[in-house]
Amino acid sequence: xxxxxxxxxxxxxxxxxxxxxxxxxxxxxxxxxxxxxxxxxxxxxxxxxxxxxxxxxxxxxxxxxxxxxxxxxxxxxxxxxxxxxxxxxxxxxxxxxxxxxxxxxxxxxxxxxxxxxxxxxxxxxxxxxxxxxxxxxxxxxxxxxxxxxxxxxxxxxxxxxxxxxxxxxxxxxxxxxxxxxxxxxxxxxxxxxxxxxxxxxxxxxxxxxxxxxxxxxxxxxxxxxxxxxxxxxxxxxxxxxxxxxxxxxxxxxxxxxxxxxxxxxxxxxxxxxxxxxxxxxxxxxxxxxxxxxxxxxxxxxxxxxxxxxxxxxxxxxxxxx
Amino acid sequence: xxxxxxxxxxxxxxxxxxxxxxxxxxxxxxxxxxxxxxxxxxxxxxxxxxxxxxxxxxxxxxxxxxxxxxxxxxxxxxxxxxxxxxxxxxxxxxxxxxxxxxxxxxxxxxxxxxxxxxxxxxxxxxxxxxxxxxxxxxxxxxxxxxxxxxxxxxxxxxxxxxxxxxxxxxxxxxxxxxxxxxxxxxxxxxxxxxxxxxxxxxxxxxxxxxxxxxxxxxxxxxxxxxxxxxxxxxxxxxxxxxxxxxxxxxxxxxxxxxxxxxxxxxxxxxxxxxxxxxxxxxxxxxxxxxxxxxxxxxxxxxxxxxxxxxxxxxxxxxxxxxxxxxxxxxxxxxxxxxxxxxxx
Numbered sequence: 001x002x003x004x005x006x007x008x009x010x011x012x013x014x015x016x017x018x019x020x021x022x023x024x025x026x027x028x029x030x031x032x033x034x035x036x037x038x039x040x041x042x043x044x045x046x047x048x049x050x051x052x053x054x055x056x057x058x059x060x061x062x063x064x065x066x067x068x069x070x071x072x073x074x075x076x077x078x079x080x081x082x083x084x085x086x087x088x089x090x091x092x093x094x095x096x097x098x099x100x101x102x103x104x105x106x107x108x109x110x111x112x113x114x115x116x117x118x119x120x121x122x123x124x125x126x127x128x129x130x131x132x133x134x135x136x137x138x139x140x141x142x143x144x145x146x147x148x149x150x151x152x153x154x155x156x157x158x159x160x161x162x163x164x165x166x167x168x169x170x171x172x173x174x175x176x177x178x179x180x181x182x183x184x185x186x187x188x189x190x191x192x193x194x195x196x197x198x199x200x201x202x203x204x205x206x207x208x209x210x211x212x213x214x215x216x217x218x219x220x221x222x223x224x225x226x227x228x229x230x231x232x233x234x235x236x237x238x239x240x241x242x243x244x245x246x247x248x249x250x251x252x253x254x255x256x257x258x259x260x261x262x263x264x265x266x267x268x269x270x271x272x273x274x275x276x277x278x279x280x281x282x283x284x285x286x287x288x289x290x291x292x293x294x295x296x297x298x299x300x301x302x303x304x305x306x307x308x309x310x311x312x313x314x315x316x317x318x319x320x321x
Numbered sequence: 322x323x324x325x326x327x328x329x330x331x332x333x334x335x336x337x338x339x340x341x342x343x344x345x346x347x348x349x350x351x352x353x354x355x356x357x358x359x360x361x362x363x364x365x366x367x368x369x370x371x372x373x374x375x376x377x378x379x380x381x382x383x384x385x386x387x388x389x390x391x392x393x394x395x396x397x398x399x400x401x402x403x404x405x406x407x408x409x410x411x412x413x414x415x416x417x418x419x420x421x422x423x424x425x426x427x428x429x430x431x432x433x434x435x436x437x438x439x440x441x442x443x444x445x446x447x448x449x450x451x452x453x454x455x456x457x458x459x460x461x462x463x464x465x466x467x468x469x470x471x472x473x474x475x476x477x478x479x480x481x482x483x484x485x486x487x488x489x490x491x492x493x494x495x496x497x498x499x500x501x502x503x504x505x506x507x508x509x510x511x512x513x514x515x516x517x518x519x520x521x522x523x524x525x526x527x528x529x530x531x532x533x534x535x536x537x538x539x540x541x542x543x544x545x546x547x548x549x550x551x552x553x554x555x556x557x558x559x560x561x562x563x564x565x566x567x568x569x570x571x572x573x574x575x576x577x578x579x580x581x582x583x584x585x586x587x588x589x590x591x592x593x594x595x596x597x598x599x600x601x602x603x604x605x606x607x608x609x610x611x612x613x614x615x616x617x618x619x620x621x622x623x624x625x626x627x628x629x630x631x632x633x634x635x636x637x638x639x640x641x642x643x644x645x646x647x648x649x650x651x652x653x654x655x656x657x658x659x660x661x662x663x664x665x
Binding site: 049050156158159186187188189190191192194195198213214215216217219220221253254256257258259260261262263 | 379380498527528529530531532535554555556557558559560561580581584594595596598599600601610611612613614615617618
């Protein structure tokens, strides 16, 4: 099967400004050589702590940021060199749902014009067709038609996220990038939105790139999971395998740190301590070196490559366990 | 009931088994232009000394209002504690005047807020902010700023901030979220309080940092014997650190039990729903759809008559639509507000 999205050796760094003239004193390598493949009708989870580059990666794929290096192929088309009609076609193919449903809807627009806007921009049909489609979309995400003439502030967080999903679905994309779509929601509402997303996926054959810092949510919704650390993918495998047999020390640390909803006295792990160093590492050695308990001499000399250790299980570590 | 002024230093020791905090029939209302919001509508709660009590519920259920009511930090207007009793070591907090309260706030009861970055003052160094608390409350023990500063340094060391000698002169923006939360804990623990109220202390933090902060709070509790009220929406955290759990919904405590009971034998349909809606990789592997409680938390405008959960409840009965259930004892230490358990 051909991948829907293929990202190769993607890099993006931001200058760190300092002093009164704002000269760049160094660089933050937000995305540091990422390779990814996303297949049709698949959910690929992307986990990592804040500041690891998840959102930057999403922005690069969406062309909201220009990468320094690398390539992005979407549906067989080269995203970075696309212009004109081709670019339009690519943009129609991918949509995004953001984390904060309070900030991502225009407070001055009614739900109707929010959902219609992408269809008007991409000229998907006549006024009548667009109207019809808007009703259909509302129905799909579980909102009633009388909500069309209300403003975003009249809705709860969960309902707003449904509006965001309806807007993303408006132009029939094949890929939806979900950047922490349920992090701002309560547990019971979170479950409703997750169910909506999985239901829509099976009905519309969508692909998701699902970004979250919550491993349990990602583990539930994804078929495959990529773990990101300091701008690099350190482990990539099937969701089940990642939880049952994590091989990278960082993944192990992340999984241990999840508070299990099962009371076991003394289960809180002290081992989770010092998982993250804030110093920008020198990029020569492994990024996880400072926190790693299994480091070897070679680890400081060259950063490990993402290699396939078992079928479909990729790890960037010299001593995977 | 008004006690004879401020309790004396060192009068903390109490008989074993006595409750540190007793809340009876607490009502906190907000008088807003849109109408009366009953944020707390009859809350009963007790906390045993040395225990950690978890308060769980979704946003808008009154968790934070409860935490703020204990410290009487509800801004008036629009808020007002209209009825009830909050007894802390036998002293009714609601009858104290501002001066007496000040000797308790930050000293015997202290609080950690949700967002560490915004709860610290950006124009003072973290050292001076911790020293301020100590100077304010421990005048008898600590005379000079220098002494307070040394104590602040000790506190930073206790909460595990690396090279505290350097960090103590830092401003909040120079620290990460996890470090700021440690500073908040240091500040809250500086006067060795009897009760620590932590309102979503780890919500803004990463999982690994969260684990560190929870470990730290647990350790401090073991060392100092401080009781903790932990307000959270994460059932995982409750399972890991709490001994008792109170589940809140629309201003009521709907279920109250030891942590083991809550997880093995949840009774209230809302608690059961919450438990089942937590996604895990194991659920998915059995190809089950994730359980979701239908509907949303009602706002004060559309509060259902009778039990406030009746419009979302899968086990609703006729009586639920007309009357709010009282407190039923399913076990000696397990109470639930649901008509299903009337006979027990």
